[in-house]
Amino acid sequence: xxxxxxxxxxxxxxxxxxxxxxxxxxxxxxxxxxxxxxxxxxxxxxxxxxxxxxxxxxxxxxxxxxxxxxxxxxxxxxxxxxxxxxxxxxxxxxxxxxxxxxxxxxxxxxxxxxxxxxxxxxxxxxxxxxxxxxxxxxxxxxxxxxxxxxxxxxxxxxxxxxxxxxxxxxxxxxxxx
Amino acid sequence: xxxxxxxxxxxxxxxxxxxxxxxxxxxxxxxxxxxxxxxxxxxxxxxxxxxxxxxxxxxxxxxxxxxxxxxxxxxxxxxxxxxxxxxxxxxxxxxxxxxxxxxxxxxxxxxxxxxxxxxxxxxxxxxxxxxxxxxxxxxxxxxxxxxxxxxxxxxxxxxxxxxxxxxxxxxxxxxxxxxxxxxxxxxxxxxxxxxxxxxxxxxxxxxxxxxxxxxxxxxxxxxxxxxxxxxxxxxxxxxxxxxxxxxxxxxxxxxxxxxxxxxxxxxxxxxxxxxxxxxxxxxxxxxxxxxxxxxxxxxxxxxxxxxxxxxxxxxxxxxxxxxxxxxxxxxxxxxxxxxxxxxxxxxxxxxxxxxxxxxxxxxxxxxxxxxxxxxxxxxxxxxxxxxxxxxxxxxxxxxxxxxxxxxxxxxxxxxxxxxxxxxxxxxxxxxxxxxxxxxxxxxxxxxxxxxxxxxxxxxxxxxxxxxxxxxxxxxxxxxxxxxxxxxxxxxxxxxxxxxxxxxxxxxxxxxxxxxxxxxxxxxxxxxxxxxxxxxxxxxxxxxxxxxxxxxxxxxx
Numbered sequence: 001x002x003x004x005x006x007x008x009x010x011x012x013x014x015x016x017x018x019x020x021x022x023x024x025x026x027x028x029x030x031x032x033x034x035x036x037x038x039x040x041x042x043x044x045x046x047x048x049x050x051x052x053x054x055x056x057x058x059x060x061x062x063x064x065x066x067x068x069x070x071x072x073x074x075x076x077x078x079x080x081x082x083x084x085x086x087x088x089x090x091x092x093x094x095x096x097x098x099x100x101x102x103x104x105x106x107x108x109x110x111x112x113x114x115x116x117x118x119x120x121x122x123x124x125x126x127x128x129x130x131x132x133x134x135x136x137x138x139x140x141x142x143x144x145x146x147x148x149x150x151x152x153x154x155x156x157x158x159x160x161x162x163x164x165x166x167x168x169x170x171x172x173x174x175x176x177x
Numbered sequence: 178x179x180x181x182x183x184x185x186x187x188x189x190x191x192x193x194x195x196x197x198x199x200x201x202x203x204x205x206x207x208x209x210x211x212x213x214x215x216x217x218x219x220x221x222x223x224x225x226x227x228x229x230x231x232x233x234x235x236x237x238x239x240x241x242x243x244x245x246x247x248x249x250x251x252x253x254x255x256x257x258x259x260x261x262x263x264x265x266x267x268x269x270x271x272x273x274x275x276x277x278x279x280x281x282x283x284x285x286x287x288x289x290x291x292x293x294x295x296x297x298x299x300x301x302x303x304x305x306x307x308x309x310x311x312x313x314x315x316x317x318x319x320x321x322x323x324x325x326x327x328x329x330x331x332x333x334x335x336x337x338x339x340x341x342x343x344x345x346x347x348x349x350x351x352x353x354x355x356x357x358x359x360x361x362x363x364x365x366x367x368x369x370x371x372x373x374x375x376x377x378x379x380x381x382x383x384x385x386x387x388x389x390x391x392x393x394x395x396x397x398x399x400x401x402x403x404x405x406x407x408x409x410x411x412x413x414x415x416x417x418x419x420x421x422x423x424x425x426x427x428x429x430x431x432x433x434x435x436x437x438x439x440x441x442x443x444x445x446x447x448x449x450x451x452x453x454x455x456x457x458x459x460x461x462x463x464x465x466x467x468x469x470x471x472x473x474x475x476x477x478x479x480x481x482x483x484x485x486x487x488x489x490x491x492x493x494x495x496x497x498x499x500x501x502x503x504x505x506x507x508x509x510x511x512x513x514x515x516x517x518x519x520x521x522x523x524x525x526x527x528x529x530x531x532x533x534x535x536x537x538x539x540x541x542x543x544x545x546x547x548x549x550x551x552x553x554x555x556x557x558x559x560x561x562x563x564x565x566x567x568x569x570x571x572x573x574x575x576x577x578x579x580x581x582x583x584x585x586x587x588x589x590x591x592x593x594x595x596x597x598x599x600x601x602x603x604x605x606x607x608x609x610x611x612x613x614x615x616x617x618x619x620x621x622x623x624x625x626x627x628x629x630x631x632x633x634x635x636x637x638x639x640x641x642x643x644x645x646x647x648x649x650x651x652x653x654x655x656x657x658x659x660x661x662x663x664x665x666x667x668x669x670x671x672x673x674x675x676x677x678x679x680x681x682x683x684x685x686x687x688x689x690x691x692x693x694x695x696x697x698x699x700x701x702x703x704x705x706x707x708x709x710x711x712x713x714x715x716x717x718x719x720x721x722x723x724x725x726x727x728x729x730x731x732x733x
Contacts, residue, residue, distance in 0.1 A: 065420075089215070090298065092338025096415045099335050104450055118215065124334035139212065150195055153187040156328045158455040168184055169462045170455065171329050171404065 011112075012144050013132045014161075020134065022060060022081065036060070038083055041067050052078050062114070065093040069101060076107045083134070086115035095128045102129030102160070119143040123151040127159030151175065178239050178547065179324050179469045181289040188331070189286045192293060196220045197279040204276060221292030222278055225599050231270045231278060232295040233285060237305035237323040237347070238266030238550040238557075242541040245548050247288040249533035255281050260533070262518060262526040264590060264641055265344075266304050266550045267295060271597055293331065298339045300330035300411070304346045306354045307551035310470060311513045311559035313505040317366045317374055319349035321467045322403060325458070329404050336411050340418035341426035343411065344383075347376075356552060356668035358382045358391040359644055361428045362410060367397070375399045380410060380440070381432030384638035388674045389429040392437040394444065400463060402448075404456040409448035413440065473545035473560055478510040481563030488567045495570055497619060498581035503566065512563055514544070515583040516556040516573060521617035522610050523577075525591040526554035535576050543569050553629075554590055555583065586628040586695070587613045590641050594634030594651065595658075603651025603658040604684075605634035611688045616695070625695060628709045629667075644668035646710045647694060648675045649687065660687040664694070664721055665713040676718050678725055690725055697724040 011020040024038045025031035028047070031039075036058040039047075044061040052059060052075070060081030063069060072079065082101060084094035094113065101107045110131050117125070117135045122144065125133065135141055143150075155162055155173040162173035181189070196216070203213040210224075217223075221232040233248070240248075248268055252260045255277045256270045263269055273281060285291055294301055303323040310318045326345055330336065336343070346360040357363025363379035375397045382391030398406050414428045417435070432440050489496035503512040516536060518526050528536075540548045540558055543565045549557035561569055573579040582588045589612060592598065594605030609632050616622050631645030635652070642648030648663040659681040666675030682690045695709075697720055702712045713721075 090338050091420060092298075092336075092340075093416055093420075095335045095338065096412050099412070120216065120219070121338075124332075124337060127334040152191045152332065154184045155334075156188075156331045157333055159334055165184065168182070169328070169465070170459050171325075171462075172184060 011132050011134055014126065016147075017145070022058070024062065024083075028059070036080075038062050038081060040064075041072075045071055049078075060110075060112075063094075063097070065091045069097050072101075073105055076101070076105055076109070079107070079109050081110040081112055082107065083112040083114045084130075086113055086117055089116045089118045089121065089137075095124065098125070098128040098130055119148070120150045123149050126161050127155065127157075129160050178241060179236070179320075179466070185289070186286075189289075189291050189293075192220070192291065193279065193282045193286055196282060200275060200279050215297070218296045219293065220278075220282065221295035222275075223296060223599075225271070225597055226595075227597070228272050229275050229278070230597070231273050231281060231292060232263070233268050233270070233290060233292045234295050234302040235267050235290075235550050236327050237303060237309070237320050238307050238552070239309075239320060240548040240550065241288075242537040242546050242548065244288045244290060245533050245537035245540065247284060247290070249530040249537065251281055251284055252533065253530040259527050259529045261524075261593065262528065262550050262554050262556070264552045264554060264592075264639060265295075265302060266307070266552055267302060268550070269593075271593075296342075297337070298341050298343075299337045300326075300333060300339075300343045300345065303327050303330070304344070304355055304360075304552060306348045306350060307549040307553075307557050308354060308504060308513050308559065309349055309549075310472060311506050311511075312350055312352075312354075313507050314352050315350045315507070316368055317349045318467075318470050319347035319355075319364070319366050320470050321463065322364065322366065322376075322400070323347045324466055324469070325403065325463070326407065329407075329456075336415060339411070339415055340420045341423070343414070343428070345407070351670060353668075353670040353672075354551075356641075356644065356672075358670075358672035359384055359388070359641075359668055360391065361414075362407065363391050364403075369397050373399065376403065378406065378410075380444075381429040381437075382672070383427050383429040384641060384643045385427065386424055386636040386638070387427075387430065388638065388643040389433060390672045390674060391429075392432060394437065394441045401458045401460070402452060403458055405452045405454065406444075406448050408451060408456060409444050412447055413443050417443075472507070473547070475508050475511060475545070475560060476562075478562040478564045481510055481566070485563050485566060494581065494619070495567065497623060498570055498579055499566060501581045501585065501623070502583045503561075506560065510563055512561055512566060514558040514561045514566070514569060515551070516558065516578050517580040517582050517588060518555050518578075519582055519588050519613065520577050520580050521582075521587060522614045524606050525589050525609055528556070529576075532576050532578060535572065535578065539569055539572050553588065555588070581619060582622060584627050584629070585622045586616045586625050586630055586647075587622055588629070589613060590629075590631040590645070592633050592635075592640035594632075594640075598634065598639075600637055601634035601651075602636075602653040603634045603660070605632045605640055605649075605651055608632055608649065608651070608660065608684070608687055612691055615688050615692060624705070625699070626705065626708055628695075630691070631666075641668065642666070643674045644672070645675060646708075646713070647691065649691075652681065654681070658684050660684065660690075662687075662690060662694070662725070664718055665710065667710055678718060678722055680726075693724050694721050697721055 022036040023034045031037040038060040058080040223230045347364045348355040349366040359382040365377040378395040379391035544558035591609040595601040632649040633640035633642040644666040661681040663675030
């Protein structure tokens with residue numbers, strides 16, 4: 001497979017790559033006048049309700065694997081994007097958080113995976129509820145560009161982007177909306 | 178037994194194709210060993226001391242003759258003519274070439290087998306009582322539930338990157354032959370007062386460097402809640418289990434540090450949120466899976482008993498084998514036969530290709546095509562007519578498979594140790610072989626009676642030494658191998674972790690030390706009915722420590 005150059009600043013979703021409208025900053029001040037910002041959880045929780053809901057800019061939140069999502073749950077309606085971090089590919093806590101945020105608490109905004117994502121994990125992420133990925137792994141970027149998701153033809157669990165397979169067991173699913 | 182449908186076939190084929198591509202990229206150098214590592218581990222391929230090792234999943238230890246023939250073929254064609262059955266009811270091949278592994282996976286797929294989830298920090302191959310579906314004391318067959326769990330946990334999107342590996346075991350009898358209390362989740366299938374099936378749920382057992390007996394967190398979980406409740410447990414673990422220290426990452430540490438009451442509260446709270454979701458099991462699905470495990474239509478063979486008495490009288494060795502290796506079956510005309518893979522002086526759990534073929538042939542003719550792998554590293558023929566015991570014995574005898582030592586001191590569980598394993602700190606197989614030879618006399622071991630001896634070559638405890646009536650742990654100290662002894666462990670329904678006796682013994686001393694313990698037991702047991710474990714529970718460690726260490730003091 002030929003290497004496809006892929007700038008690391010771009011965001012991947014089921015439709016392919018697109019430009020990331022968000023900038024990541026430690027504080028709102030640091031973000032300057034950027035119209036869309038992602039702040040760390042602590043900084044985001046420190047914002048006033050008025051700032052969070054301001055109509056002139058979108059403010060998303062970045063959550064590290066060790067941080068609890070509990071304080072976010074009552075505020076989900078006011079969050080445009082939640083970015084869950086994968087500092088190392090083998091730290092799987094954010095999969096369970098995705099499940100809780102999207103499927104148990106019905107978050108309507110964009111759920112994003114950020115960090116060290118292996119190509120073999122992308123299908124898992126989509127199924128637990130992630131919408132987009134911001135990946136720093138070169139092999140993954142290449143494979144995503146080639147639309148090679150390492151997926152399987154059927155799943156043994158319910159999950160996003162799948163539907164019940166007819167004539168088989170209740171826990172099984174096949175890909176497709 | 179369970180048969181793949183189109184869905185399963187497509188799934189496994191896709192995985193094999195993916196791995197082929199990954200191996201090709203590794204062989205061409207596109208992937209470094211470091212990049213290849215997580216990919217190969219997902220397919221059961223380890224890098225050991227001398228070579229790649231392939232661990233093949235045998236779900237809940239159940240095999241057909243056709244599958245066993247295939248395992249023999251793989252041993253012959255791709256390995257050095259043997260395979261190693263493990264304490265996880267799996268089989269390992271120690272010498273496959275990496276370039277051949279995709280072909281091996283193709284061969285396995287052709288008989289509905291794979292090597293998925295036999296490594297990595299995911300939910301591993303689900304284990305069960307090796308006498309399931311046959312044992313006289315069973316409430317229900319645990320395998321349908323193990324199969325449902327196997328399917329549900331296959332490539333689970335949320336639970337493939339857990340803090341550490343995760344092992345589930347299921348038993349269907351009060352007598353626990355699956356060691357469920359030393360698993361991350363142990364499920365005991367039972368009936369409630371209304372006669373409905375459900376599970377007692379145990380969480381947080383395990384061996385390794387911090388052995389712990391699991392805590393019972395629910396006395397009765399209805400069958401329909403199996404997957405929702407398991408999801409709740411694994412989710413709490415995935416979110417809260419420690420990831421800062423590999424040795425503290427198992428759920429047993431989380432349960433221990435959080436407290437049973439609090440962890441139970443968290444699990445129950447999560448379960449309340451999901452118990453009415455898509456994972457609630459419809460009875461018709463349970464029934465459909467159950468059908469695969471319907472007992473074979475056993476022909477009535479009442480003539481067996483009279484013939485057996487005569488055959489036993491005529492041949493003492495055969496009689497001893499029946500006593501030791503045949504267990505009561507649900508159907509009184511039948512018995513459950515344990516095929517010992519512990520010949521005196523042999524390597525525990527190893528079987529040659531010819532032996533595997535022989536077992537497959539015998540199973541096809543005399544055991545309704547069924548074979549089991551036990552976590553004690555033996556094979557089992559679950560449905561043998563009493564009338565056929567003699568002929569089965571004679572066939573097993575032709576290739577060294579009729580050792581009459583099931584449950585005796587030479588029926589040793591041993592990890593591969595420093596002869597193969599990259600983690601080991603001491604050899605374990607040679608110690609097992611020397612102990613086996615020391616106690617090999619059939620009368621002597623029969624007189625000693627039930628005694629489970631288990632050996633691990635490092636602190637990770639793959640040889641289950643913590644739950645050995647006598648456990649041996651090999652460690653490395655100042656460049657020497659040193660063997661610690663523990664006593665009184667047990668992996669059954671009254672589960673205990675063995676107590677360490679004191680300072681360890683050198684490789685030269687260890688066999689004598691074991692003999693000293695056994696001799697002391699023979700001196701102090703009330704009578705032959707009192708097993709080693711019962712004696713130990715009555716008298717404690719003191720008499721054994723005395724015997725072990727005062728002699729040394731006297732000699733000095």
